[in-house]
Amino acid sequence: MTDYLSTGSLPEEYRQLALTVRDFAQQVVAPVSAKHDAEHSFPYEVVAGMAEMGLFGLPFPEEFGGMGGDYFALCLALEELGKVDQSVAITLEAGVSLGAMPIYRFGDDKQKNEWLPQLTRGRALAGFGLTEPDAGSDAGGTRTTAIEDGESWVINGAKQFITNSGTDITRLVTVTAVTGTNGGKKEISTILVPTSTPGFVAEPAYNKVGWNASDTHPLSFTDVRVPKENLLGERGRGYANFLRILDEGRIAIAALAVGAAQGCVDESVRYANERQAFGQAIGRNQAIAFKIARMEARAHVARTAYYDAAALMLAGKPFKKAASIAKMVASEAAMDNARDATQIFGGNGFMNEYPVSRHYRDSKILEIGEGTTEVQLMLIARELGL
Numbered sequence: 001m002t003d004y005l006s007t008g009s010l011p012e013e014y015r016q017l018a019l020t021v022r023d024f025a026q027q028v029v030a031p032v033s034a035k036h037d038a039e040h041s042f043p044y045e046v047v048a049g050m051a052e053m054g055l056f057g058l059p060f061p062e063e064f065g066g067m068g069g070d071y072f073a074l075c076l077a078l079e080e081l082g083k084v085d086q087s088v089a090i091t092l093e094a095g096v097s098l099g100a101m102p103i104y105r106f107g108d109d110k111q112k113n114e115w116l117p118q119l120t121r122g123r124a125l126a127g128f129g130l131t132e133p134d135a136g137s138d139a140g141g142t143r144t145t146a147i148e149d150g151e152s153w154v155i156n157g158a159k160q161f162i163t164n165s166g167t168d169i170t171r172l173v174t175v176t177a178v179t180g181t182n183g184g185k186k187e188i189s190t191i192l193v194p195t196s197t198p199g200f201v202a203e204p205a206y207n208k209v210g211w212n213a214s215d216t217h218p219l220s221f222t223d224v225r226v227p228k229e230n231l232l233g234e235r236g237r238g239y240a241n242f243l244r245i246l247d248e249g250r251i252a253i254a255a256l257a258v259g260a261a262q263g264c265v266d267e268s269v270r271y272a273n274e275r276q277a278f279g280q281a282i283g284r285n286q287a288i289a290f291k292i293a294r295m296e297a298r299a300h301v302a303r304t305a306y307y308d309a310a311a312l313m314l315a316g317k318p319f320k321k322a323a324s325i326a327k328m329v330a331s332e333a334a335m336d337n338a339r340d341a342t343q344i345f346g347g348n349g350f351m352n353e354y355p356v357s358r359h360y361r362d363s364k365i366l367e368i369g370e371g372t373t374e375v376q377l378m379l380i381a382r383e384l385g386l
């Protein structure tokens, strides 16, 4: 079977990185995936392994403990991990692109020097606190407040569905909060909240449909007092800055989704060649072969879409529309491929120990998180002037 790493289309250093992560995914991640999924346990040993490889520092400069790579390198790693275990991949994606990246993009020197070395080395995780009970797709509906009091911000409110916010190595959550009004409009800013601050509580983890080994909590803030210097970026620019982070994050989520879509293809090809029915391998039936061919086409098109978005971003060109397209087509490819793969596996596909059943449960959130499909359509339409 040919795969995208054997086509010669990638520069050698990217290919080598993808091969290294592929090997790690197969040797270290795959053997423990079903266990962590069944036990809903956070894969600390896998996270430590990813940290050791430098994956949390991939797109950051060496001066902050990073590997000096770029965002595309991160995407390749996410694709290889997403193929095998979406929970592990989202832990890395959220750790890098939602946890560390806001500080790298918008932090001052002190904030960068304090937080980035631990985040880029994977010794600590940071959460991205945007979503609230009454502010999801319409994230501007933020109700959490941060009031100035002397040299402090005092934060009150709640966030929900926050990834990496309650692990033993979570040290920080960056939150959006209303810091006042400006011209009659809410002024939303972002503030760094160390998780050790009194009044910050990560409530018990959710019982999710999938991504069981990924850490997700509701958060509450009761008179949480942090120094004024914890303001991240310019006051009143918090919402806009987080939207920029989400634009980039969509490319990373698309890469993860392509991995999931491709993982379903690879598992299906193997199974269709092995499983016998009516005296032959089920893959000999054109109905099955065509289904898998279509799955491969979906994964390929989605990969092309995220490569395009990443190339535009790295070239400093506008990439908002390309990122939304990539996120939408890749998440749909993952969901469609997971459904088709489960069908190809028959009854086995409905058994939790098979990777395709995990992809079936895990893939749905790809169409919801970091902007639903409807939100991507809104963004694409807006870019078209509609």
Ligand SMILES: Cc1cc2nc3c(=O)[nH]c(=O)nc-3n(C[C@H](O)[C@H](O)[C@H](O)COP(=O)(O)OP(=O)(O)OC[C@H]3O[C@@H](n4cnc5c(N)ncnc54)[C@H](O)[C@@H]3O)c2cc1C
Pocket: 094, 098, 127, 128, 129, 130, 131, 135, 136, 137, 138, 160, 161, 162, 163, 164, 208, 211, 216, 365, 368, 369, 370, 371, 372, 373, 374, 375
């Ligand atoms: C496992 C998981 C991890 C997450 N991690 C994080 C995280 O780390 N940080 C974070 O801040 N958030 C996180 N989220 C939140 C996620 O980004 C939101 O769930 C998502 O943006 C959707 O918001 P919502 O759930 O409030 O849905 P809603 O906004 O209530 O939307 C409900 C439905 O209405 C549709 N809809 C809404 N408005 C429109 C419209 N104008 N036109 C058409 N359709 C519309 C939506 O597309 C959706 O189908 C996570 C969620 C999950 C489940």
